[in-house]
Amino acid sequence: MTKTIMFQGTASDVGKTLITLAICRIYNQQGFKTAPFKSQNMVADSFITGEGHEIAIAQALQAEAASSRPDVSMNPILMKPQGDNNSEIFIEGRSVGLMTAEEYYSKKDKLLKAINKSLNNLKENFQLIVLEGGGSPAEVNLKDQDLVNMKAAEIADAPVILIADIERGGVFGSIIGTLELLETSERERVKGIIINKFRGNPERFIEGKQHIEDLTGLPVLGVMPYLDHLAIPDEDSCGQQREKLDYKDISLNERLKNYDILATEFKKNIDMEKLEMIIFN
Amino acid sequence: MAKKTMAVMIQGTSSNVGKSLIATALCKICSNQGFKTSPFKAWNMSSNSYLTEDGIKIGIGQAVQAIAAGYKPDFRINPVLVKPIGDGKNQVFINGEDQGQFNFGESDKNLNDKISATINENLSSLMTENDLIILEGSGSPVELNRVGPDFGNMFTARSKNIPVLLTADISRGGALADIVGTLKLLSEEDRKLVKGLLINKFRGDYNLLKPGLQFLENYTAKPVVGVLPYFEKLNLPEEDRSPRLQFDQSTDLSYLDHEIGKLANKLKDCLKLDKILELARRDNND
Numbered sequence: 001m002t003k004t005i006m007f008q009g010t011a012s013d014v015g016k017t018l019i020t021l022a023i024c025r026i027y028n029q030q031g032f033k034t035a036p037f038k039s040q041n042m043v044a045d046s047f048i049t050g051e052g053h054e055i056a057i058a059q060a061l062q063a064e065a066a067s068s069r070p071d072v073s074m075n076p077i078l079m080k081p082q083g084d085n086n087s088e089i090f091i092e093g094r095s096v097g098l099m100t101a102e103e104y105y106s107k108k109d110k111l112l113k114a115i116n117k118s119l120n121n122l123k124e125n126f127q128l129i130v131l132e133g134g135g136s137p138a139e140v141n142l143k144d145q146d147l148v149n150m151k152a153a154e155i156a157d158a159p160v161i162l163i164a165d166i167e168r169g170g171v172f173g174s175i176i177g178t179l180e181l182l183e184t185s186e187r188e189r190v191k192g193i194i195i196n197k198f199r200g201n202p203e204r205f206i207e208g209k210q211h212i213e214d215l216t217g218l219p220v221l222g223v224m225p226y227l228d229h230l231a232i233p234d235e236d237s238c239g240q241q242r243e244k245l246d247y248k249d250i251s252l253n254e255r256l257k258n259y260d261i262l263a264t265e266f267k268k269n270i271d272m273e274k275l276e277m278i279i280f281n
Numbered sequence: 282m283a284k285k286t287m288a289v290m291i292q293g294t295s296s297n298v299g300k301s302l303i304a305t306a307l308c309k310i311c312s313n314q315g316f317k318t319s320p321f322k323a324w325n326m327s328s329n330s331y332l333t334e335d336g337i338k339i340g341i342g343q344a345v346q347a348i349a350a351g352y353k354p355d356f357r358i359n360p361v362l363v364k365p366i367g368d369g370k371n372q373v374f375i376n377g378e379d380q381g382q383f384n385f386g387e388s389d390k391n392l393n394d395k396i397s398a399t400i401n402e403n404l405s406s407l408m409t410e411n412d413l414i415i416l417e418g419s420g421s422p423v424e425l426n427r428v429g430p431d432f433g434n435m436f437t438a439r440s441k442n443i444p445v446l447l448t449a450d451i452s453r454g455g456a457l458a459d460i461v462g463t464l465k466l467l468s469e470e471d472r473k474l475v476k477g478l479l480i481n482k483f484r485g486d487y488n489l490l491k492p493g494l495q496f497l498e499n500y501t502a503k504p505v506v507g508v509l510p511y512f513e514k515l516n517l518p519e520e521d522r523s524p525r526l527q528f529d530q531s532t533d534l535s536y537l538d539h540e541i542g543k544l545a546n547k548l549k550d551c552l553k554l555d556k557i558l559e560l561a562r563r564d565n566n567d
Contacts, residue, residue: 170296177463
C-alpha cells in the first residue's frame with residue numbers, strides 16, 4: 001500500500017519545499033518509488049511536463065530529486081497571479097482562464113475532484129507520496145477554502161509534520177498557536193515538529209526543544225541549520241526579497257549534487273528512526 | 282496626585298514584524314497632536330548605532346524615533362545596547378558604558394541588577410519630562426529558552442504597568458496563530474498587560490481578513506487597534522540592516538523628516554488612535 005507523509009508550515013517560507021525535496025531524495029535513494037505532491041501552488045513561472053502540462057517548478061524539481069518523471073498529478077492546480085486580484089488558473093495542467101479568488105473558490109467541487117484524481121493516480125504508481133502544504137494551516141478565516149493543507153492531508157490520509165522557522169524568533173508562539181487553532185481531528189494528524197533555519201550551534205536549543213515537546217506532547221524530530229549556500233531554487237514566496245535562482249542556470253549534475261547535500265544535512269539533523277515510524281507505522 | 286505619564290509598548294510575535302516603524306509613526310503622529318512624546322527601547326540588539334551629543338551610542342531605530350518625535354536623540358531612550366560580535370558572543374553597553382563581552386545565553390547577576398536599575402532610572406526620568414512614552418519591545422516576549430529576565434519586553438512593561446500592543450506580521454501567513462500562541466505562552470499577569478493587537482504588512486482583500494479579525498477579538502478578548510499595510514521599502518535606517526550604519530551629530534539626517542512624514546500619513550488612518558491613546562492613559566488599567 002502506498003505510504004504518505006505531509007509537510008506543513010507555521011507560515012510561508014519556513015522551508016517546506018526544500019524539506020519535501022530532501023524526503024523525496026532520501027527515500028528514492030532507499031529504493032522507494034517516490035512522488036511529491038502539492039495540490040495547489042501559486043507561482044510566477046511554471047514547468048512544462050513531457051505531456052505538455054504546466055506544473056510548478058518546485059514539484060518538478062522534487063520529482064527530479066525522487067528520480068521520477070514530473071507529472072501533472074504532482075501539482076493538479078496551478079495559479080499564476082496576473083495582477084488586479086486575478087490569477088490564471090491551470091487545472092490538471094491546462095489553463096482554464098483568469099479568475100478572481102471568489103470565482104476560483106466557487107469551483108471548489110471541480111478542484112477537489114482534480115485533487116482526488118491526481119492523488120489516486122500517484123497511489124497507483126508510487127510507493128511513497130510526499131505532500132507539501134501551503135502557508136499556514138491555521139488561517140481560521142480561510143478554512144472553508146482550504147485545498148492545500150489539512151484538506152489535502154485528509155484526502156491522502158497523510159500524517160503531518162509541522163515545520164517552524166526559528167530565524168526571526170517567535171517559534172514557540174507560532175507552534176503553540178498553530179496547534180491550538182486546528183480542529184481536534186486535524187491536530188491528531190500532526191505527528192511531529194521540525195525546527196528549521198537555526199543559526200549557530202543547535203546544542204543551544206536543547207532546552208527549547210524540550211519545552212516544545214512538553215507543551216505539545218509531540219516529538220521534535222530535529223533542528224535543521226540555516227543552509228546558506230544551497231544551489232536549489234526555492235519556491236517564489238510572494239514578496240520575499242531574496243536572490244532568485246533559476247534552475248535552468250544550474251546543470252542537472254550540479255542540481256543532483258545539491259539534492260544530495262540537502263539530503264545528507266537532513267539525515268544528520270533529523271531523527272530518521274522516528275520519522276520512519278511516522279511514515280511506515 | 283501628579284498626572285500619570287501616558288505610555289504604550291509595541292511588542293511583536295517575532296523579530297521583523299515592524300515594531301520600529303509603528304513606534305516611529307506613533308512618535309510622529311502623537312507629537313503632531315501636541316503630546317510631548319519620547320521613544321524608549323530598554324534593550325536593543327543592533328549593530329547599527331547613533332552617537333548622541335553626550336558621546337553615547339544608542340540604537341539607530343531609537344534615534345530615528347526621537348527625530349520623529351521632534352527631539353534630538355537622547356541617550357536615555359536606549360539604556361542597553363547589545364552588539365553581536367560573532368562566535369556566540371555579545372558586547373553589552375549600559376548607557377554607553379562598555380560592560381564587556383558575554384557569551385550568548387549567559388546570565389550574570391551583577392550585570393542584570395545594573396541593567397534593571399538603569400532601565401528603571403532612564404524610563405522614570407523620561408516620564409517626568411514627557412506626556413507620552415512610546416516603547417518598543419525586542420523580538421518575541423515568549424522565547425522560552427531565554428536565560429535571565431526579559432528586559433526588552435515584559436520586564437519593562439510590568440515595572441511601570443505599561444499597556445502592550447502585540448503586533449503580528451501577516452505577510453507570510455500564520456498571524457492568527459502567532460498571536461494566539463504568544464498570548465497563550467505569557468503568564469497570566471503578563472497576558473493582562475496586553476491591551477490590544479496590531480496586524481502589520483497586510484495586503485490583499487480586506488473582506489477576506491475581516492472574519493479573521495472578528496475571530497481574533499472573540500478568541501483573545503482583546504481589540505484589534507490597527508491593520509497596517511505592506512510597505513515597499515522606506516528610506517529609513519534599520520536596526521539590522523547591513524552594511525553597518527554609524528550615525529552621529531554630523532550625519533545629515535534632514536531627509537528623514539520627509540520619509541517619517543510619509544510613513545505617519547500612511548499609518549495614521551490605519552490605527553485606531555483614540556483607542557490607543559485611551560489605553561496609553563492607563564487610568565483604566567488595573
